[in-house]
Amino acid sequence: MIKVVLDAMGSDNSPQVEVEGAVLAAAEYDCQIILVGNKDAIIQELKKYPKARMDKIVIEHASEVVEMHEPAALAVRKKKDSSISVAMDLLADNKADVLISAGNTGAVVVAATLKLRMLPGIERPGIAIIIPTLTGVSMLIDIGANIAPQPVHLLHYGVMGDAYSRHLLNKSNPTIGLLNIGEEESKGTEFVKETHKLLNQSNLNFIGNVEGRDVFSGKCDVVVADGFVGNVVLKVAESISEAIGKLLKEHFKKDIFTKLAALMIINRKSFRKTLKELDYSEYGGAPLLGVNGRVIISHGRSSAKAIKNAVRAAREFVIKDINKHILKELEGVNLLKNTGQT
Amino acid sequence: MIKVVLDAMGSDNSPQVEVEGAVLAAAEYDCQIILVGNKDAIIQELKKYPKARMDKIVIEHASEVVEMHEPAALAVRKKKDSSISVAMDLLADNKADVLISAGNTGAVVVAATLKLRMLPGIERPGIAIIIPTLTGVSMLIDIGANIAPQPVHLLHYGVMGDAYSRHLLNKSNPTIGLLNIGEEESKGTEFVKETHKLLNQSNLNFIGNVEGRDVFSGKCDVVVADGFVGNVVLKVAESISEAIGKLLKEHFKKDIFTKLAALMIINRKSFRKTLKELDYSEYGGAPLLGVNGRVIISHGRSSAKAIKNAVRAAREFVIKDINKHILKELEGVNLLKNTGQT
Numbered sequence: 001m002i003k004v005v006l007d008a009m010g011s012d013n014s015p016q017v018e019v020e021g022a023v024l025a026a027a028e029y030d031c032q033i034i035l036v037g038n039k040d041a042i043i044q045e046l047k048k049y050p051k052a053r054m055d056k057i058v059i060e061h062a063s064e065v066v067e068m069h070e071p072a073a074l075a076v077r078k079k080k081d082s083s084i085s086v087a088m089d090l091l092a093d094n095k096a097d098v099l100i101s102a103g104n105t106g107a108v109v110v111a112a113t114l115k116l117r118m119l120p121g122i123e124r125p126g127i128a129i130i131i132p133t134l135t136g137v138s139m140l141i142d143i144g145a146n147i148a149p150q151p152v153h154l155l156h157y158g159v160m161g162d163a164y165s166r167h168l169l170n171k172s173n174p175t176i177g178l179l180n181i182g183e184e185e186s187k188g189t190e191f192v193k194e195t196h197k198l199l200n201q202s203n204l205n206f207i208g209n210v211e212g213r214d215v216f217s218g219k220c221d222v223v224v225a226d227g228f229v230g231n232v233v234l235k236v237a238e239s240i241s242e243a244i245g246k247l248l249k250e251h252f253k254k255d256i257f258t259k260l261a262a263l264m265i266i267n268r269k270s271f272r273k274t275l276k277e278l279d280y281s282e283y284g285g286a287p288l289l290g291v292n293g294r295v296i297i298s299h300g301r302s303s304a305k306a307i308k309n310a311v312r313a314a315r316e317f318v319i320k321d322i323n324k325h326i327l328k329e330l331e332g333v334n335l336l337k338n339t340g341q342t
Numbered sequence: 343m344i345k346v347v348l349d350a351m352g353s354d355n356s357p358q359v360e361v362e363g364a365v366l367a368a369a370e371y372d373c374q375i376i377l378v379g380n381k382d383a384i385i386q387e388l389k390k391y392p393k394a395r396m397d398k399i400v401i402e403h404a405s406e407v408v409e410m411h412e413p414a415a416l417a418v419r420k421k422k423d424s425s426i427s428v429a430m431d432l433l434a435d436n437k438a439d440v441l442i443s444a445g446n447t448g449a450v451v452v453a454a455t456l457k458l459r460m461l462p463g464i465e466r467p468g469i470a471i472i473i474p475t476l477t478g479v480s481m482l483i484d485i486g487a488n489i490a491p492q493p494v495h496l497l498h499y500g501v502m503g504d505a506y507s508r509h510l511l512n513k514s515n516p517t518i519g520l521l522n523i524g525e526e527e528s529k530g531t532e533f534v535k536e537t538h539k540l541l542n543q544s545n546l547n548f549i550g551n552v553e554g555r556d557v558f559s560g561k562c563d564v565v566v567a568d569g570f571v572g573n574v575v576l577k578v579a580e581s582i583s584e585a586i587g588k589l590l591k592e593h594f595k596k597d598i599f600t601k602l603a604a605l606m607i608i609n610r611k612s613f614r615k616t617l618k619e620l621d622y623s624e625y626g627g628a629p630l631l632g633v634n635g636r637v638i639i640s641h642g643r644s645s646a647k648a649i650k651n652a653v654r655a656a657r658e659f660v661i662k663d664i665n666k667h668i669l670k671e672l673e674g675v676n677l678l679k680n681t682g683q684t
Binding site: 069071133134144147148179181182183184186188189190192211212213214215216217227228229231232233234235236237238239240241243 | 411475489521524528570576582
């Protein structure tokens, strides 16, 4: 049975949502969930669910919590008994197959890099997120693990995104695009131009530069970006979706006519499907790719449903053995590089 | 009478939209419009509007056009008789008060920098755009004039955004935020940290770092950003608004019930107001700040209405004399800087 270690103290509403998410996931999926965090608080929450599958839920005590705004490296070094550190140790010691945390992203990245180390040949980890587009789903990598990257890091993100798209999103020949401010090769900073060259020389299905407007249009399957830019893009996208939703809702409330009309629309199945496609919590979490282990990072504002979906994503991460595929693809890229140099 | 020089060959649908926009603006605003571009093509278009106020419209021939995808610096150097160059020369020679172009943004920036020079004390121009937020309008500066900026350039963008907000958007004490990946001072790249320090020492109403999610929430009046990041943010925002609109519209079409319901909503005034608030063409164009002259950059996909609104924005730019206010504010910042150094 797949063992999922879940940081129970990570999200903004921890440990409530983590415990509820674990209970939902245990009921639905074939896995064991190890909840890591304050034992008393977790037990207190679990009492709300008398029908919880306790045969599939385990508690592992951790006395400390890394807060959202703590400097990541310092927090990991100082708080040896934090839920993130304890959970990462379990993963590093092979006592779990995959880890989920909705906590301080920087701390998760630092702990994973320190305790799991990198996959051989990869220099820096990247966080990949599945994004809904007009034509299906795409991936955006990196959304903030590495905010001052080198071009070769982005080449590796291309490789990792390709492997993830092929084996988890079942895309047969994923297209890779580089986020830039124009489509032409001559556009952008020196960093982006150098990255363009590396991706172009690789054996990836690289379609060249893509612009901000292409990210959510589905122009390519994997958008490769500097972690700073990727992070801003993701947060802008989330906030606009929320804002438009709010504007529509407020408008709908304005009078009885629009209220009735709105109900007619909102209750229809196809509209709810549209909303679902735009709902990030459906995708549960973002894989931290490049580390020698399996880590899923969830949103700090995750709901119990998002945590449950993160468990589903975590199970798939294990079953599809993405890291093996990344290593294999990397061989191809390095081979090409060596050939190019001789 | 204010003289507006309008590049008639800039937009994706030039010269049609420029000519129609000029006709609409001439009918509505007190100004003279100088249309620059292929004389025959412009006259051909003008024939569609027999009631056009030809007493307020002038044509200035330019034989060349800078295409959207031409490298900016090269195009400006080579095509001396392009509509952008000829229009910029008219502005530089004081034969016009303000310039509008929906053409190649890079070429407009290069031509403006070369022919108008910078305002004394400003090193690099920045494009500022007015963005609709949940609480009113804010500004984002820079959206792509300067993609490899130094921290001091962003300090100056803060000053320019402050002046524009005060005198054109009538905000009494505009708040300035720095776009970053977290709110804490310790977050971000070395470049962003250094910029944070400069803004913090200035006499601007600096509220610190803001995140991607804050840009369209109205958390601050002026969002200062690296031109690369600002450009991506803007294009992401545009595409998401469009995509959500498309999804809603497609859904609305699905069957007779939702179609009727949708009509009930869409035709109501308050809903149309909401849509209007989200419509970039309402704002017409983005000022290029920092050059010693008045330039408005419009979207390549501008409609005639957007061009008309750009003329309105251009007139205000002249009437409110923004550059004078920028220079005055800059004195304050430099004074402070000198004091700080002694």
